[in-house]
Every structure is written in structure tokens, then in C-alpha cells.
Amino acid sequence: MASPAADDYLKTVxxxxxxxxxxxTPSQLAAKLGIAPSSVTEMVKKLAAAGLVSHVPYGAVRLTPTGEARALAMVRRHRLIETWLVQEFDYSWDEVHDEAEVLxxxxxxxxxxxxxxxxxxPRFDPHxxxxxxxxxxxxxxxxxxxAEAPVGHTGRVLRVDDRDPALLREIEASGLGVGHTVxxxxxxxxxxxxRVTLPDGAAEAIWLTA
Incomplete structure (x- = not known):
């Protein structure tokens, strides 16, 4: 199972x-990868046969210890490349995800x-x-x-989801960034x-220290 496609599956799980x-679930995996559910089913079977995931029909997909180790190796690659692009090549945080997916x-x-x-x-990527x-x-x-933090909670911005470049740009334009205490x-x-006016969807894309 030494293939970029397999690595993408494991990283997404x-x-x-x-x-x-x-x-x-397989349907969520299909949606995140933009792949037909039937294709996901076949790949999950192959990953399971290789000992990289555990899965029962119509059930959730979980990484095995071997699969998790491989997923973490790919996550490390992806996030180091994102950080490299921002620090060394002046990419903005909304531009690096797709580049890192290739590199x-x-x-x-x-x-x-x-x-x-x-x-x-580095311990953390730009997001x-x-x-x-x-x-x-x-x-x-x-x-x-x-979105789940109670009124009165004070926390530092730990992470901003990087899946939506437009939302990242709007959050940045609002003046909010990783490391800010709110x-x-x-x-x-x-x-x-x-007061910070956040764009629609931002509360579901920002994580704070607990």
C-alpha cells in the first residue's frame, strides 16, 4: 500500500x-476526499487488508497502530512543508494547504x-x-x-481550520490569529x-485553550 492515495486516506482519517x-464514517471520508463512496469502500477494504485500518461494513473507519504511525508521518510532512512555505517563501496561511498536498x-x-x-x-504549523x-x-x-465555549471563557487561539482559504482570509482580516487571547x-x-466581528462559520473553525 505504498501509494499517495493510501497516504491521503490515512491522513484524512x-x-x-x-x-x-x-x-x-465511509460517507464522511468520501465527502472529505471528494471521491465516490464506491471508490472509498474499495480503498478501505485494501487498507484493512494491509493492516492499516480497522473497519466493519457500514461502520466507522479507525486507524490501527501501524496506520496511525504512517498517518502521523504524512501529517508531519504536510505541516512542516506548510510552515516552510510561510517562513521561507512568504506564502500566506490560506495558500499553503494545496501546495503542501502536492509536495x-x-x-x-x-x-x-x-x-x-x-x-x-517547529511544534506547530501556521494554522x-x-x-x-x-x-x-x-x-x-x-x-x-x-462555538462550544461558554460566555466569559478566556482562551488563546490554538488552531484555525485550514480547509476553507476564503474563511482563513476573512478571519485574518478581522484581526484574529493563532496565539491571540480572546x-x-x-x-x-x-x-x-x-469586539471582533467574525465571519459566518468562524466559530466552528477556531479552537481555544480550555
Missing amino acids: YAHTEWQDSPI EHTISDRLLEGIDSRLGH GDAIPDAAGTVVREPFVLL IVTAEGIELDGA
């Missing part, structure tokens, strides 16, 4: 449960470790997602989704004592 606990399958392990060393072994280390260890703080109010959030 991992990412689905990184910030919430519900395992991914993660092409660069050598030697170049990847060289990038990691040049960047000073706040944790970068696994070379051993696959991930360190992440306790978190809460902004207070949740009945109307939204406050940053440095000023």
Missing part, C-alpha cells in the same frame, strides 16, 4: 479525530529533516496544528471549539478589549 472524538508526496526524507532543522524544529516529531509524538494543549461574549469575542 487521522485528521478527522484530531480535534473531536467521533470516528469517521508532501515528492520530497525526500533527507530534505524533510533538513527543512525541520532549518526551521528550528496552529501540532507538528508530530520524527518519532510520531504529538503535544497538544487541552482545547475547546469556539474573551467569549454573548455577542462573539473580544480581543484586547475590542
Whole structure:
């Protein structure tokens, strides 16, 4: 199963449960990958036969320990490349996802470790997602989704979902970014004592420290 397609499946299964606990279903996997459900079913069977995922018909798809290790290796590649593009080539945070999707399958392990060393072994990518280390260890703080945070909660922006470039640009335009400390109010959030008007969908795409 040494193929970019298999790696994309494993990475998507991992990412689905990184910030919430519900395992991914085949239909959700198909939607995230933009692939027909029948194609997903066939690939999941192959991944299961290779010992990379566990799956029962019509049930959730879960990574095995071997599958998780491989997924973490791909996540590391993706997020290091995103960080590299922002820091070394002046990409903005809404431009790097698609570039990293291509480059993660092409660069050598030697170049990847060289990038990691040049960047000073970063722990987080531009969107706040944790970068696994070379051993696959991930360190992440306790978190809460902004949409689920109670009024009065004070927290630092840990992560902003990178799936929607337009939403990323709107969030950036609002003045909010990873690392900012905000207070949740009945109307939204406050940053440095000023109300921040967030775009539609932002509360479901921003995670705060718990």
C-alpha cells in the first residue's frame, strides 16, 4: 500500500479525530476526499487488508497502530512543508494547504529533516496544528471549539481550520490569529478589549485553550 492515495486516506482519517472524538464514517471520508463512496469502500477494504485500518461494513473507519504511525508521518510532512512555505517563501496561511498536498508526496526524507532543522524544529504549523516529531509524538494543549465555549471563557487561539482559504482570509482580516487571547461574549469575542466581528462559520473553525 505504498501509494499517495493510501497516504491521503490515512491522513484524512487521522485528521478527522484530531480535534473531536467521533470516528469517521465511509460517507464522511468520501465527502472529505471528494471521491465516490464506491471508490472509498474499495480503498478501505485494501487498507484493512494491509493492516492499516480497522473497519466493519457500514461502520466507522479507525486507524490501527501501524496506520496511525504512517498517518502521523504524512501529517508531519504536510505541516512542516506548510510552515516552510510561510517562513521561507512568504506564502500566506490560506495558500499553503494545496501546495503542501502536492509536495508532501515528492520530497525526500533527507530534505524533510533538513527543512525541520532549518526551521528550528517547529511544534506547530501556521494554522496552529501540532507538528508530530520524527518519532510520531504529538503535544497538544487541552482545547475547546469556539462555538462550544461558554460566555466569559478566556482562551488563546490554538488552531484555525485550514480547509476553507476564503474563511482563513476573512478571519485574518478581522484581526484574529493563532496565539491571540480572546474573551467569549454573548455577542462573539473580544480581543484586547475590542469586539471582533467574525465571519459566518468562524466559530466552528477556531479552537481555544480550555
